Amino acid sequence: MAKAGSTSRPTRIQREKRQAIFEAALDVFSEKGLRGATLDQIAEAAGLSKQNIVYYFNGKEAIYSELLESLLEEWVRPLRDLSADGDPLDEILTYVSRKMEMSREMPRESRLFATEILHGAPRLGNMLTEDLKTLVDEKAAVIANWMVEGRLATIDPHHLIFSIWAMTQHYADFDLQVQAVLGPVRSETRFEDAEGFIRHMLVRALHP
Amino acid sequence: MAKAGSTSRPTRIQREKRQAIFEAALDVFSEKGLRGATLDQIAEAAGLSKQNIVYYFNGKEAIYSELLESLLEEWVRPLRDLSADGDPLDEILTYVSRKMEMSREMPRESRLFATEILHGAPRLGNMLTEDLKTLVDEKAAVIANWMVEGRLATIDPHHLIFSIWAMTQHYADFDLQVQAVLGPVRSETRFEDAEGFIRHMLVRALHP
DNA sequence: TCTTTTTCTGACCGATCGTGCAGAAATACC
């Protein structure tokens, strides 16, 4: 009788099935968007029945919201790991590498967040204006401090972060366009060249 | 009896109503996506009845497709206008300015194309692999030639173009996130700072 | 083994949405 989403500890089956649904939902939502996706598609991708999906989650929107929520931490971790103690250029280039790695290995997550923000991010709510803003302001301050110390060229740290987001995520979100324009090129080459280009840009821009 | 979309010349009413529908559709589609948008929403935004919408277009998808088609030319014009005869850095910075202007003045169009590509671009079809690829290859060759002549630093021209797309369109597509992170800042300031940053990056990266 | 709890399914409902169509209303044409 007890609902699956209750407060008590989840059973093995609950953990496995909910994980399978998340995985399937990531597939479907990242490809079709929240409204374009159907419960049937998610169910089929997860190998479950539609009613069984509803058994584990309170409807489609709940899956979507919880999925976003569950991915958020990992998504911003590279920026969180940018350390004031390291070498300035190293820290920033490492951040770029990790963002490029995510574009390569987690394009579905990238597209999911992109679509959400693109369409008004009603579900990310104050995550953006509070948590994310706080994090970015903190790291921008770190970078600004490096600039004051003369260890980096002086440019706007916020827009620096935006430009890194833009350039790296571009290769996940618009990979289709990139592939269309570049023509048949090995996937590894594509990402290696892209990362090399971005690193080159930033080295030039940030060298004091 | 003659359908509105026939081959004969359109009447004044047809031109006006179809334009009104395009305008409304741009509003709704850019905000909700193809599947999230409904004919009723478009009809209301256009000040027409749903059935009247169908009278002028062969269904929802037709509006979407024709809208994309009608915007494509204008969308790529800045790149098309990049001239081999001008000063290399001037040409590229002018391109950036025009792209930033579009992000500022045409965010709906930017989001429309972004969403379309993000979700597989089934309607842009060979527009990407043929027309766009041809155009980009042509301009990349122009830029590469400038580099051979020693008038620009040598970097990958394709990824240079991608990075300009990424950075400029970022301020249209993810404006919500940018605003959330920057906090309350005048819109003009936001775009001016962004353009200044991008120009600064590119000048540093491209100076021979 | 027997009972309890969890997990899953079949049948179904209400709402939404895209679309078709006959005919009314408005406009253009002669």
Added chain:
DNA sequence: GGTATTTCTGCACGATCGGTCAGAAAAAGA
């Protein structure tokens, strides 16, 4: 003014989709 054409609406159908619910099936617990 009368006819032809275009423009618009009322009505309604069929399909899709999210969600409900009773109860079967399976698993866990005793």
